Structure formats: structure tokens, C-alpha cells
Amino acid sequence: MTEAPATPVPPARPGGLRTALLAVIGLGLLLLGGGLAVALGIGQDGGPATPTADSVDAGFSRDMAIHHLQGVEMANLALERSEDAEVRQLAFDISSTQTNQTGRMQGWLSLWGVPPTGGERMAWMADGHGSMVMDGLMPGMATEDELTDLRGLSGAEFDVQFLRLMIRHHQGGLEMAQYADEHAALAAVRRLARTIAETQTAETGTMTDMLAARGGTPLPAP
């Protein structure tokens, strides 16, 4: 038998072209893969870590919201009771601003899964600031007796007592705000804390002038 079966003939190999084409395909797939990764957000971390319940961010948001809400309560009472235009304007400013800020802080807590109550007041501040909490009240907060007393006043007497309590309330919250401005992890939290520290300091000055103009004397600072 002389007729050998036809041996498979290897394909012609224009080697350079083939390699180039494979390289193009490889590169193209690589680009596609990279594009998809970017589009799907693979490899990005989820931004800053969510603050935990014992963090400065969460502790400040929870405790300042609680502190603010008593300020709102007193301011709303002044809006109802006071007959002094300047006191009423101040009260409206405090009520609307602190209600807004409380909403911001409680919104953050909701996103972080941290309850707006519970925990130990001011334990998030280093060096035993928790011991400044008396009967559950943070510095500057009015006692239930003081609030009852305020509700019983009217006219100029009300205005003076309201200013005295609100000055002390602002002074009491200052240290928390300054601490959070320095130690919170998230920029938005630091920013709000600084805002509170700066504007309440100014407002304390304004109220001290208003109190003096109405013949009142300040309470001892907390």
C-alpha cells in the first residue's frame, strides 16, 4: 500500500498576526472587565465605618438630641407664655434650630442602628464625664421642679427665669459639643458639633445681655 492516509495538514500560521489578534482580544477583555468592575463598584469599600453605640459620634448624637429636646420644650413654653418680642424671637430661633438639629442627629442614629435612648449618659466622653450626670440629667438641664416652677410664671418674671434656665442649659451643653468637635470620626458630626458650640456660645452672650436688661441675675454655671 503506497497510499498513506492524508496526514492532517496543520493550519498555516501567520504567527505575528495571530499573536497580535490574541493580544487585542486579551486587552479588550481586560478593559471590559475593568469597566464592569468600576460600573459595579467592586473593590470600593463602603466609606467610613458605621459608628457603633459606644462611639463618640453615636454618643454625642444621642445625648445632644436629648439635651436639645429639653431646650426645645422650654423655648416652646416661652413662645406660648412670653409677651416680650425679643424673648419670643429668641425662643422661636432656639426651638426651630434645635428641633432641626435633633432631627439630624436622630436621623444619623437611625441610619447607624443605634437607639435614640438607652446607654449611659456621656459615657462616650473620656475621663469620667459620666459622673457629671445627676439624677439622669446632663449638665445644664433643668430639673422637673424647675420646669414646674417655670410653667407657673408669667410676664417679666417668666422672661427672667426662662433666660436664666436657658443660659445655664446652653452652658451645660457646651462641653459635649466641644468634645465631639474634637473627637467624632465623621466630618458631618464634627461640623454640627462645632456649629452648636459656636452659636450657643454667642447665644449665651446675647441672653446674658437680655437677662441684665431685664434686671435678672444668672444662675451659677453648671
Add this chain to the structure above:
Amino acid sequence: MAKDRTPARPGATGNRAKGGRTRPVANVVAPQRPWGLIAGALVVVLFAAAVITYAVVKVNEANANKVESPDDISGLQAYEYAAGQEHVTTPVEYTESPPVGGAHDAFWADCTGTVYDVDIRHENAVHSLEHGAVWVTYDPDALSDGDVEKLADLVDGVSGRMLSPYAGLDSPISVQSWNHQLKVDSADDERLAQFADLMTRNSDFHPEVGASCENPDFLASPILAGEDSAPVGQSDMPTTTTPGATETTEP
């Protein structure tokens, strides 16, 4: 790849008749193009090009006219008035005109998307800036009614903004927020809307984050530039509505 196999040409098979084993005939013929690979490469390249073009177009669209910081607005001037400015009942000599910060009246001007047709008292307006308002001012002698209408469209109904004529303005239009100011010549300048969108109640740039713009009594009877301070706000005194402030777009 089997399809690419090159068939032996008659001339090449001539040896078979002589009984010799056929040898591979590679490279004997002109090489055939690897059509499969070419098509594959073409598809991949076209697809990748389409994806990348789409991505570039989308990113450009998203960035078009995008303003993320005051620095992105050309001509914007920044100032550094500290938070916590004093409340005063006396007139204030402001360095900037219109003012962009400093001491101010205890009663803020209503800035709930308010279109004033009077030159409101500057000391009250600065308090609104402290609350996060964008205050648009114009030289009434330099603008047509139509131009004022365009400015009113930017302000009307958007809480956190207010518009008023301003006597002695050194440019046809000036828009300001706390510590920021932009002066432009035309009501059609796109930077006006960019400024207003960026700065209205922007908590990065004004002192009293979360403060209100409401002052219905000031809205009803605004105090005019040059007038004395007066407690116009949360008062028990009944106030009568006077012409001067409207929430319509009437210039």
C-alpha cells in the same frame, strides 16, 4: 481551526504516485487569514470601545455644569466672618456692599423664598445669611422688569432664599450667602443658579445650621435700609399687612 486547514494542491500530491509518504505541506501555499480570530478581535474591540465611549459620555454629562465647592464658581469672593456674631440694634458699618457677615440685628429678615420689592434693612438681612440664606440683590436702575422677573424665578418659593433691590450696588446683580459673594452683570448668568443651588442652607458654610428663615411679621412689614432697628418678629402686637413685601414674582 480545522476549517483553516490548507488543502493540498494537485501539484503537491504528485509525489504520492511514486509511493513516498506525503509530507506536511505547510507553508507551501500562501497563508490563509485566521478569519475566526479576526472576527473575535473585532467584536471584542468594538464592544470595549462602545462601553468605554458610553462611560466617558456619561461621566462628562454628569460633570457638565457641576459645582461642588465655591471654588468651582469663577468670580466668587470668600470672606471669613466668624460664627457667633453679636446682635445689635445700632446701625452697622459693613465693609462689603452688600454685606456678607458681621454683627446684625436680633430679628432676621424673612427668607422663605421671599421676593421683596423694597431695599430691606441690611442688619436684618445679615441675620438671614447667618441662618443659611442666599440673598440676591440688584441695582433697580440697571435691570429691566424682565431681568428682575428672572431673579424672582430663582428665589420665589425656595425657602432659604430672598431677593431685594439694593441702592448703590456697584454691579447690576450681587448674590451673597454667609462669607460668600458673587457679582454678575446679567440675570442670564448661569453662575447665579449655581451659586444659589450650592449655597442655599449649605451646612458647611453658614453658622446656624438648622435655623429657620420664617419671620412672617418682617415679611408683612419689612424694615427698610436706613431705618432704625425695631422688634419685628414674634411679637404680640397685631401687625397690619403693608405693601412692600410680596411672595409673588412682581418686580
